[in-house]
Amino acid sequence: MMMFDLPDSQTLYAALLARDAAYDGRAYVGVSSTGIFCRLTCPARKPKYENCQFFDTPGACIEAGFRACKRCHPLSAAAGNDPMVQSLLAALDQRPAYRWAEGDIVALGHDPSTVRRAFKRQFGITFLEMARQRRLREGFTALGAGEPVIAAQIDAGFDSPSAFRAAFARLVGIAPGAFRKDAQLLVDWIDTPLGAMLAVACQHRLHLLEFADRKALPREVAKLQKRQPGGLGFGRPAVTDQAAEELARYFSGQTARFETPLAYHGTAFETEVWRALRDIPVGQTRSYGALARDLGRAGASRAVARANGANQIAVMIPCHRVLGADGSLTGYGGGLWRKQRLIEIERSLAAAATEPAQRAKA
Structure with missing residues (x-):
């Protein structure tokens, strides 16, 4: 389902408030005040309308920078009964800061091409893209909260400060250590x-x-x-x-x-x-x-x-x-x-x- 096939945001917000199961698996909500995305049936306290963005897939939520809710587990729900996808999501939850590679997928007993197709089909992005988005966002969040570069590096799962600086420099062209506290x-x-x-x-x-x-x-x-x-x-x-x-x-x-x-x-x-x-x-x-x-x-x-x-x-x-x-x-x-x-x-x-x-x- 494409984004424009979704009902308008007012309709989706009403479904969120009602925890309407008819939208389960068809729509997801990203909450800008928390940075988390949920199923519309999530039991958590409901956010304000102005803090909600609605998406058609979990992958779209992740690409927009949201993290999966730990109460309603939207990724697990979207994975259905596929044991391969479920096991990889569990592995990612256990090691969110790890730098995943195809070799790790093989080591877990899965074929990389099969995993790639399954995640693309279920979430709109690959497993490795999901892991990379999560790492980079966590590092950026740590820097924005005033953490030093080394803390952000650890939060983002990079092996060394130089590797984190290189990744960040590719994004904005400036190593994180060059950012200034007194900047305008x-x-x-x-x-x-x-x-x-x-x-x-x-x-x-x-x-x-x-x-x-x-x-x-x-x-x-x-x-x-x-x-x-x-x-x-x-x-x-x-x-x-x-x-x-x-x-x-x-x-x-x-x-x-x-x-x-x-x-x-x-x-x-x-x-x-x-x-x-x-x-x-x-x-x-x-x-x-x-x-x-x-x-x-x-x-x-x-x-x-x-x-x-x-x-x-x-x-x-x-x-x-x-x-x-x-x-x-x-x-x-x-x-x-x-x-x-x-x-x-x-x-x-x-x-x-x-x-x-x-x-x-x-």
Whole structure:
């Protein structure tokens, strides 16, 4: 089942409150205040609606940065009666910080290709991807809580500080030991249904917002540091909280209105393009050529495309609303599958906004 086959978030929240067994195995809830995801029948105290994100698979919950609940065991429930999957989940619970490899799967008496297919079928991600996400998230959480690098390394299950620094550097381009306690720019993690995002903000503005698996993220962080010297630190200012709340409302289909104050780190032309992107009505798209004409710069479609690609604030500056001249999806740093999902979300929002007017005419 795909995410868009799920009922709206209000319906799912009502099912959560009622512990409706009809949704067991069909929908899961991630709770942003705890970082945990559950079955809708979980006996734990129910979270507030604004802290809930709903997903169609456990794998989507894990990719968004949530950990499995220890009361309702959503992974075990999704695994059904498959003893191989159940045994591997139990092994992962026993050694969450271990660096799992295919050799370990073989040592447990399983065929790696069979395990890969089974986990993909049940959860949408492989066993090794599940283990890797868990390790990295635990390390990031430890750093965000103010733990030293060595503690974060241990929490994330890396064999040495150098290995942890290398893994973290691949994610953001900066070794964790280089982060500063007195920095003006603070980094934190925002969970979304399309995957974890990294946010960089000061006390007044959001400077960067990108999906954590974007390959260009280290380059974007380096570019930001050149424009905004003073280093980076870990933390969550009010601006990041505001961004997280607005993103939650966006992904739950409530609104595409973003009021988080943004910092535009670009040339005058790039800033002009980024503002024009925000002026494209929700549910609509433009070609690069059409956007150039809107700016009074007909013939500058390539320059517009470059400015589009230089955008460092995903979703809120909606570069996903720009398509090729033939209407096809074109390059998107977060992945074309995410671009398609974002366009679908906004078309649904636009359609919902026009329904009252259509009913009034009828």
